[in-house]
Amino acid sequence: xxxxxxxxxIEPKWQKRWEEDGLYNVDRRGNRPKLYCxxxxxxxxxxxxMGHVRNYSLGDSVARxxxxxxxxxxxxxxxxxxxxxxENAAIKRGIHPADWxxxxxxxxxxxxxxxxxxxxxxxxxxxxxxxxxxxxxWMFLLLYKRGLAYKAAAKVNxxxxxxxxxANEQVVNGACWRCHTPVEQRQLEQWFFRITAYAEQLxxxxxxxxxxxxxxxxxxxxxxxxxxxxxxxFTVEGTGxxxxxxxxxxxxxxxxxxxxxxxxxxxVEELAAGKPEAVAVRRLAAEAARVAARQRTEQExxxxxxxxxxxxPVNGERVPIWVANYxxxxxxxxAVMGVPAHDQxxxxxxxxxxxxxxxxxxxxxxxVPEEGEDLEAAYExxxxxxxxxxxxxxxxxxxxxxxxxWLQEHGAGKPQVQYRxxxxxxSRQRYWGAPIPLIYCDHCGTVPVSENDLPVLLPRNxxxxxGGPSPLARCPEFVNTTCPRCGRPARRETDTMDTFMCSxxxxxxxxxxxxxxAPFQPADVxxxxxxxxxxxxxxxxxxxxxxxxxxxKVLYDAGLVKFREPFQRLFTQGMVTLGGSAMSKSKGNxxxxxxxxxxxxxxxxxVFTLFAAPPERDLEWSEQGVEGAYRFLNRVWRLAYELEPLxxxxxxGRAQGxxxxxxxxxxxxxxxxxxxxxxxxxxxxxxxRFMHNxxxxxxxxxxNALYDYRQNVPPxxxxxxxxxxxxxxxxxxxxxxxxxxxxxxxxQLGWEGSIHLQPWPQWDEAALAAEEVTVxxxxxxxxxxxxxxxxxxxxxxxxQKALQLPKIQPFLAGRTVDKVVSVPGRLVNIVVH
RNA sequence: GCCGAAGUGGCGGAAUUGGCAGACGCACUUGACUCAAAAUCAAGCGUGGUUGACCCCACGUGGGGGUUCGAGUCCCCCCUUCGGCACCA
Numbered sequence: 043x044x045x046x047x048x049x050x051x052i053e054p055k056w057q058k059r060w061e062e063d064g065l066y067n068v069d070r071r072g073n074r075p076k077l078y079c080x081x082x083x084x085x086x087x088x089x090x091x092m093g094h095v096r097n098y099s100l101g102d103s104v105a106r107x108x109x110x111x112x113x114x115x116x117x118x119x120x121x122x123x124x125x126x127x128x129e130n131a132a133i134k135r136g137i138h139p140a141d142w143x144x145x146x147x148x149x150x151x152x153x154x155x156x157x158x159x160x161x162x163x164x165x166x167x168x169x170x171x172x173x174x175x176x177x178x179x180w181m182f183l184l185l186y187k188r189g190l191a192y193k194a195a196a197k198v199n200x201x202x203x204x205x206x207x208x209a210n211e212q213v214v215n216g217a218c219w220r221c222h223t224p225v226e227q228r229q230l231e232q233w234f235f236r237i238t239a240y241a242e243q244l245x246x247x248x249x250x251x252x253x254x255x256x257x258x259x260x261x262x263x264x265x266x267x268x269x270x271x272x273x274x275x276f277t278v279e280g281t282g283x284x285x286x287x288x289x290x291x292x293x294x295x296x297x298x299x300x301x302x303x304x305x306x307x308x309x310v311e312e313l314a315a316g317k318p319e320a321v322a323v324r325r326l327a328a329e330a331a332r333v334a335a336r337q338r339t340e341q342e343x344x345x346x347x348x349x350x351x352x353x354x355p356v357n358g359e360r361v362p363i364w365v366a367n368y369x370x371x372x373x374x375x376x377a378v379m380g381v382p383a384h385d386q387x388x389x390x391x392x393x394x395x396x397x398x399x400x401x402x403x404x405x406x407x408x409x410v411p412e413e414g415e416d417l418e419a420a421y422e423x424x425x426x427x428x429x430x431x432x433x434x435x436x437x438x439x440x441x442x443x444x445x446x447x448w449l450q451e452h453g454a455g456k457p458q459v460q461y462r463x464x465x466x467x468x469s470r471q472r473y474w475g476a477p478i479p480l481i482y483c484d485h486c487g488t489v490p491v492s493e494n495d496l497p498v499l500l501p502r503n504x505x506x507x508x509g510g511p512s513p514l515a516r517c518p519e520f521v522n523t524t525c526p527r528c529g530r531p532a533r534r535e536t537d538t539m540d541t542f543m544c545s546x547x548x549x550x551x552x553x554x555x556x557x558x559x560a561p562f563q564p565a566d567v568x569x570x571x572x573x574x575x576x577x578x579x580x581x582x583x584x585x586x587x588x589x590x591x592x593x594x595k596v597l598y599d600a601g602l603v604k605f606r607e608p609f610q611r612l613f614t615q616g617m618v619t620l621g622g623s624a625m626s627k628s629k630g631n632x633x634x635x636x637x638x639x640x641x642x643x644x645x646x647x648x649v650f651t652l653f654a655a656p657p658e659r660d661l662e663w664s665e666q667g668v669e670g671a672y673r674f675l676n677r678v679w680r681l682a683y684e685l686e687p688l689x690x691x692x693x694x695g696r697a698q699g700x701x702x703x704x705x706x707x708x709x710x711x712x713x714x715x716x717x718x719x720x721x722x723x724x725x726x727x728x729x730x731r732f733m734h735n736x737x738x739x740x741x742x743x744x745x746n747a748l749y750d751y752r753q754n755v756p757p758x759x760x761x762x763x764x765x766x767x768x769x770x771x772x773x774x775x776x777x778x779x780x781x782x783x784x785x786x787x788x789x790q791l792g793w794e795g796s797i798h799l800q801p802w803p804q805w806d807e808a809a810l811a812a813e814e815v816t817v818x819x820x821x822x823x824x825x826x827x828x829x830x831x832x833x834x835x836x837x838x839x840x841x842q843k844a845l846q847l848p849k850i851q852p853f854l855a856g857r858t859v860d861k862v863v864s865v866p867g868r869l870v871n872i873v874v875h
Numbered sequence: 876g877c878c879g880a881a882g883u884g885g886c887g888g889a890a891u892u893g894g895c896a897g898a899c900g901c902a903c904u905u906g907a908c909u910c911a912a913a914a915u916c917a918a919g920c921g922u923g924g925u926u927g928a929c930c931c932c933a934c935g936u937g938g939g940g941g942u943u944c945g946a947g948u949c950c951c952c953c954c955u956u957c958g959g960c961a962c963c964a
Contacts, residue, residue: 257958260879264960271964289964302964343962366962373963380964386876387962462963583959653900654887660957662887670900673915680915726891736889739899746899753916818895823945825895863944868894873944 043686043790047679049643052786057155065796066160068114070569077113078570079105080549080609082578082586083120086146086168087127090153092618092625092651092663093579095635099648099779100615100657100734101577102159106778107728109160110802116570118552119154119161121147123170124541126204126220129474129513132506139474140502143170153635157644158781160798165555169544174551175476176497177561178544181593182479183490184600190236191468193488197306197372198467200228205508206471207232209540210464211265211585219585233478233537234465237592241266241461243606244591253611255658261583267462272446274379274455276301276352278313279360285309285352288374288460291384292449293441295356296430297402299392300380301363302345305330306371310348313363319349323365330367343368343391355454356445357431366391374460382420389420402429403438466589468540473504473513475538483525483532492526498534512536546589549573549608550597567603576609583614613732616660618651625663633663645780646672652734652779675783677745678776682787684752685769688762689791701763703809710761713751715812717768718805720744724775725802734779741776748772771803818869819844821853829870837866844870 060066081101084094098119105117121143128139135142147168154161167174185191199208203223207230212219237244245266248259271290278285285301303310305327314323326346345366352363361380368387369378382392382399392399399417403425427433427441436444449455469478477498479491491498501520504513514520515536525532553566578586587609594608617624620631638647650671655661703714720740727737748768752760770793777784777797788797817829817840827849831840841862844850850872857874864870 255880257879261959264878267960267963269963287964291964368962368964370963378964385964387964390962460963462960580958656888659881659888664887664901666901667887674900676915723891731891733889733891735887736891736899739889742899749916816895820894820945823894823943828895861944863894865894869945871894871944 043683043787045683047676047783049645049675049782050640053156053158053644053782056782056785057158060158060160060796060798061155061163063796064164065798066109066117067162067164068116070566071114072569074112074114076116076570077105077108077575078116078573079108079575080116080118080552080573080577082576082582083122083545083548084150085125085127086121086123086143086150088146088149090150090157090635092633092635095157095647096618096651096657096661097577097579097615098154098157098159099651100613101575102648102781103652103728103734103778104575104577105160106781106798107725107802109798110774110777110800111725111729112801116165116552117161118165118167118555119159119163120165120167120548120552121150121169122541122545122548123147123168124175124475124538124544126206126472126474128170129472129506133508138502140170143168143474156639157635157648160781165552167548167551167555169476169541169548170474172497172499173556173558175544177551178476178539178547179479179491179496179498180493180561181543181547182476182539183493183496185235185596186480186490188596188600190239190596191233192236193231193233195229195231196234196467197227198230198232199225200230201225204472205512207467207469209467209542211466211588212540212542232467232469233535234467235592237466237589238461238463240592240595241268241463242459243595244463244588247591247595247606250607251609251612254609255612255614258580258583258587258612258614262588265463265584265588269460269462271458271460272442272449272455273375273458274355274449275453276354276361276379278363279351279353281350283309283312285363285377286375287377287379288458289379291381291442292445292455293427293430293433293436293438294381294384294402295354295379295445296427296433297381297383297400298354298359298361298379299382299398299400300361301352302366302369302378302380302391303348303363304369304371304376305365305367307365307369307376309377310365313348313350314365317349319347322346323348326365326367343387343394345391345395355449355452362397364395372464373462383417384420384422386420386422389417400429402427404428466540466592468543469537470540471512471515472538473500473506475541476544477514477538478535480535481523481525481532482535483528483530485530486525486527486532489525489527489532495526512538514538542585542589545586546593547597549576549590550603564602571603572605572607573609575611575613577613577615579617580614587612613657615657616655618661618663620663622662638668642668642672643675643782645675645783649675649738649779653738654735656735657732674742674745675780677749678772678780679783679787681745681748681752682769682773682791685765686791688760689766689769691762703764706761706764707759708813709751709755710764711813713747713768714764715809716744716747717764717771718809721771721775721803721805722810728778738779741772741779744768744772773797774800774803815867817844817867819847819850820869820871821850822873823871826850826853833867835866837864840864840866841870845872 079101081097105115109115123143128143131137131142132139199213201208201218201223203221204218208218213225217224245263245268248262251259269290271288272292273286273288276285310323310327314320323346345364348363348365350363351360354361380388382389383401384403405423405425424438427436433441433444446457479498481489483489501517504517506513521533521536523532523534550562550567553570554562557563590608595606597603598606625632650668653671654667723740724737727733773784773788785797812833814830815833817831818825819827819829827847829843841864854874860873860875862872
């Protein structure tokens with residue numbers, strides 16, 4: 043065996059060999075359990091960054107572990123390859139997006155090879171290739187046919203920097219999720235997916251996801267934003283028009299002292315027309331229109347009366363109708379009933395504009411002033427109905443039900459559930475995306491492209507110069523076509539799909555990556571899906587993960603898949619930081635994985651990223667920590683080098699006491715116990731706990747124990763059988779984390795076959811029981827001494843020995859022993875006073 | 876404001892079921908090897924007190940209270956940090 047750990051020679055050698063042997067290719071066989079381990083596929087930006095290294099190292103160790111445990115492991119990778127940076131490269135550097143993307147893919151694929159990730163490369167997909175986006179278009183048509191795709195004019199989020207619209211999920215704090223430019227509101231006609239039709243299921247099925255992080259489920263639930271309440275219909279005095287409001291507090295209906303409409307509500311103009319208030323109303327509406335709905339939060343509440351009045355259905359009272367900027371058109375009905383006594387926003391508004399405040403809920407304890415005019419703030423808590431006619435005295439929850447029922451009986455309302463979720467806007471005014479497969483015909487209207495004509499190909503020669511309509515709209519060869527229905531000249535849709543559409547179904551494609559008849563074969567998907575373990579960043583908690591869940595449910599309803607949820611277990615890993623913040627080009631705090639691999643090797647990079655922090659937390663990059671990981675691998679190498687003569691002895695060498703471990707000396711039995719305990723723990727840490735950091739630390743402890751044994755046991759007494767077993771198992775459990783060095787040592791020591799095809803080592807449960815235990819002796823809960831005893835010492839003997847310990851005596855002198863608590867194998871606690 | 880997660884040495888973190896707090900690693904200190912350095916190996920390394928030394932004692936997991944023989948872990952209150960949602964009626 044070589045004396046030096048020459049990673050730079052070892053790693054390229056095995057990389058090539060594994061690839062030639064197709065070591066990680068997997069096919070549907072069915073005679074072994076399957077496991078689908080998936081990491082979120084990357085955008086091919088050009089280079090892997092440390093976040094990728096961490097994400098893929100995590101997934102790879104899981105995949106390798108289960109492979110060794112006898113599973114057929116589907117572990118694929120691909121490229122989320124449509125998107126704006128490719129188009130920007132075209133604009134800035136004159137390189138075509140397709141070429142730019144393919145070059146980046148080639149480079150990143152090479153980096154992944156160097157890192158030794160165990161992918162089945164035959165299954166690689168790229169969303170920008172026609173053989174993939176053909177099926178993205180197919181998915182669009184599926185939604186279209188099922189009535190889940192529609193075109194509508196709406197006020198939408200526009201990113202001026204990306205020159206395209208964005209979905210609500212893609213606006214973060216009022217800015218574009220990708221480039222952080224503040225978004226603007228624009229009135230445009232766009233394509234939407236009716237994700238709101240699945241709001242209830244998307245919310246309800248979160249319960250099934252018991253192996254998802256709580257915070258992701260909470261974020262999705264918040265995003266869906268379910269509210270239960272009632273719709274109440276008010277009549278406009280004089281005209282008989284109706285204004286419907288949504289409220290979660292029908293129990294406060296007797297407390298209504300005004301109505302408010304959103305400035306964009308079309309009723310506003312109707313109501314004010316011809317009245318003296320019309321000028322002020324129009325001015326307010328115009329003012330509000332200038333401010334994006336999402337930025338209104340910081341605005342002062344402003345409002346004006348419309349001059350119209352409404353009749354409260356429950357008591358026939360006249361209340362004024364106002365317009366105010368604190369009501370949003372996009373939620374509910376764009377109209378709200380004002381109950382200042384029991385809603386803080388209404389309270390502030392009423393105080394500012396001198397509207398009356400009427401108390402209709404009395405809390406159980408501590409009276410709220412009966413006269414609303416004395417209130418200092420709205421009372422929003424529970425209580426009993428007052429000033430509410432025949433409903434007086436009801437508990438509020440009961441009041442909600444009874445008043446809603448009354449409204450329903452009298453045709454003035456009904457129970458209503460509202461969701462905050464909006465439909466998914468999928469049009470993008472960009473070139474580098476999957477075309478929306480629709481044709482507009484002057485005679486036939488909107489006509490979907492026939493499935494047989496898919497894919498609608500992106501034309502290669504387009505004009506990328508910025509400004510004006512999107513490149514596709516400026517490409518007559520693309521735009522001009524014939525109507526599939528009537529054959530007359532027609533125009534293609536020139537918007538492309540949101541790239542989140544491409545990534546919302548890719549995990550299905552890996553099952554049948556090259557099928558040209560269907561997006562996937564049922565037999566493949568039924569076998570491999572759902573994904574058993576999905577790993578990625580938290581940033582996709584409500585974007586990618588929500589869209590993928592939605593699409594899966596649509597496919598389920600269409601009978602195309604047999605599962606309702608695509609990702610069984612989800613793990614969200616933390617960021618890689620340097621100087622406390624995420625690595626980014628703009629901050630200039632980048633560590634290039636290429637440099638680390640060149641300097642220390644891929645195994646070191648992998649071991650460091652897995653060891654330095656628990657996977658879910660942020661990982662602060664540390665060059666010294668990397669050196670620590672490198673030192674550890676060198677210690678493993680040296681250990682193997684030193685043990686080689688022992689390992690290679692004919693018939694495995696000798697062991698004092700023969701091959702029966704129970705006859706071995708104590709040091710041998712102790713080392714064997716640690717070995718077997720470590721094998722068990724590492725398996726649990728990867729498979730059950732997802733704590734790769736503690737898995738590696740326990741392997742380090744094993745290595746340390748082996749060094750101690752070598753140093754402390756005289757050479758002639760060292761147990762070759764044990765050391766051989768220990769080294770072999772050590773390599774096997776380290777293999778998922780450090781695939782190169784373990785493979786190399788495995789072969790240098792003369793063991794057969796790839797280490798990565800070996801079964802996970804067995805552990806002997808009987809070997810785990812320590813023969814001797816250290817029992818802590820406490821007095822009043824404080825540790826005063828320790829006893830080392832055989833593990834099977836009877837509890838009575840244990841207590842006796844503890845009470846007789848010399849160090850204990852001073853603490854017992856002059857005191858009475860109340861009781862003695864003992865836990866065999868752990869402690870004795872003597873309670874005195 | 877509502878919801879969620881977290882808070883442990885100089886640093887990253889461990890403690891899986893209520894049972895020795897600080898595993899493992901980094902940094903640091905000392906020693907061995909060396910002409911020297913690097914590498915490697917060995918020892919030490921929570922805070923305070925005490926001692927010639929060994930020992931020993933007290934305190935210690937964001938703060939305060941509680942349950943328990945025993946709390947980093949369970950309960951209540953509070954503080955801080957991070958994340959999500961937010962005039963959503």
